[in-house]
Amino acid sequence: MPRTFKPSGMICSPKARRHRLVPGSMTMCARLRCCLVPLLVAIAAATVSAEPYPGNNLIRIVIPATAGSPPDVLSRVVASELIEGEGWRVVVENKPGALQTIGVTEALKYPADGYTILAMSAPLTVAPALLPHLGLRLDADFVPVVKMAMSYNVLVVNSSVPANSLADLVTLLRANPDKYNFPSLGFGTPSHLIGELLKLRAGVGAAHVPYPGGQQWIGDLLTDKTQFSFTTTFRVLDLIATGKLRALAVTGPQRIASLKHVPTVAEEGFPELLFEDWVGLAMKRGTPAEIVERVNAAVNNALAKPRVREAFANTGSETAGGSSPEFGALITSQLDYWRRFVTDANITLPR
Numbered sequence: 001m002p003r004t005f006k007p008s009g010m011i012c013s014p015k016a017r018r019h020r021l022v023p024g025s026m027t028m029c030a031r032l033r034c035c036l037v038p039l040l041v042a043i044a045a046a047t048v049s050a051e052p053y054p055g056n057n058l059i060r061i062v063i064p065a066t067a068g069s070p071p072d073v074l075s076r077v078v079a080s081e082l083i084e085g086e087g088w089r090v091v092v093e094n095k096p097g098a099l100q101t102i103g104v105t106e107a108l109k110y111p112a113d114g115y116t117i118l119a120m121s122a123p124l125t126v127a128p129a130l131l132p133h134l135g136l137r138l139d140a141d142f143v144p145v146v147k148m149a150m151s152y153n154v155l156v157v158n159s160s161v162p163a164n165s166l167a168d169l170v171t172l173l174r175a176n177p178d179k180y181n182f183p184s185l186g187f188g189t190p191s192h193l194i195g196e197l198l199k200l201r202a203g204v205g206a207a208h209v210p211y212p213g214g215q216q217w218i219g220d221l222l223t224d225k226t227q228f229s230f231t232t233t234f235r236v237l238d239l240i241a242t243g244k245l246r247a248l249a250v251t252g253p254q255r256i257a258s259l260k261h262v263p264t265v266a267e268e269g270f271p272e273l274l275f276e277d278w279v280g281l282a283m284k285r286g287t288p289a290e291i292v293e294r295v296n297a298a299v300n301n302a303l304a305k306p307r308v309r310e311a312f313a314n315t316g317s318e319t320a321g322g323s324s325p326e327f328g329a330l331i332t333s334q335l336d337y338w339r340r341f342v343t344d345a346n347i348t349l350p351r
Helices: 014-018 028-049 070-086 103-108 121-129 166-175 190-202 216-222 233-241 289-303 308-313 324-345
Strands: 058-063 089-094 116-121 142-151 152-157 181-184 207-210 228-232 245-250 277-284 315-318
Touching: 014 142, 058 070, 058 103, 058 166, 070 089, 070 116, 070 142, 070 277, 070 289, 070 308, 103 116, 103 121, 116 121, 121 190, 121 324, 142 190, 142 289, 142 324, 152 190, 152 216, 152 233, 166 190, 166 245, 181 190, 181 216, 181 228, 190 207, 190 228, 190 324, 216 233, 228 233, 233 245, 277 324, 289 324, 308 315, 308 324
Parallel strands: 058 089, 058 116, 181 207
Antiparallel strands: 116 277, 142 277, 142 315, 152 228, 152 245
16 A cells, blocks of 8 residues: 655644654744744734824924024914824924024934924024034934925114114114114024124124023113114014104015015115025934925915914914925025125124
8 A cells, every 4th residue: 555645743733732842843833933923023013103194103393492482482383283183292392592503402312203393493594604613414414394484574773763764774883883782682593693684784883782582682672772673573563653663674575564664675775684584394314205295294284274374473474384395495595695694794602
């Protein structure tokens, strides 16, 4: 009779279980289990990672500016809309200091996974030029997500200053290079930068007086301790309306709805003083493109809502929006512009 082939180990058969194991060997059943367990773990992990962004994960928006500042207020408006409109879990954290570079360092501590977002604004793009020893590489270390807002400043003077136009002020400053000064909320802030722009482009003299924050700078402007300032419109609208401050020009390309009677710097013959303050979001370089696109779409949706536009308008800002490449082009151009300007104006920080 032909010999019947009897396999030595049917998978998980009783006979296989009765086999005596040689040290170092295992049954086919055991081998199968060893192969299946890692496979099942990998499948489970893949299922979790395939969950649509952001899932139930917490998103942190790092604000490199103080509470109540435009980047803070505007980012919180958008964060609230992402929570309510998208159902995302979002927390906003303020990390101010050192020309906003502390917030940059904080954002770079975390992985490029889309769960840490940096709120960027115009003053941050001047920091690499003012602090070259830090080696900041905003365009290399971050990928732009979306530009959220833009705003323009208004030039105001104390009511005792004998100037009714920007041209009048320039004439006054040229005749008295050591008499007048202007306040700001710190080095690298828009009020500082535009004041330095005026000095360089118009060839005038004036002293910069930085303030640590709060409302003291307004009190000193009203009492003639400082004489003129470039500031956000919402801070001074009431003071302009009551005649305590006189508005001479706005730094936008067009007149501002709340100050229709005030000409632009271009109308006054100084187009080089055009200045746009802006706020946007960025993520650490290496964040997957699909996550950048997802956040861009969600923020653009939020910016299109009337309640968000109204909230922005209350701060003197306009909603922006747009694509990631458009915002990236703005950041690159601003970095180049301020690098040249800081050199031309010979601006250095006090030691």
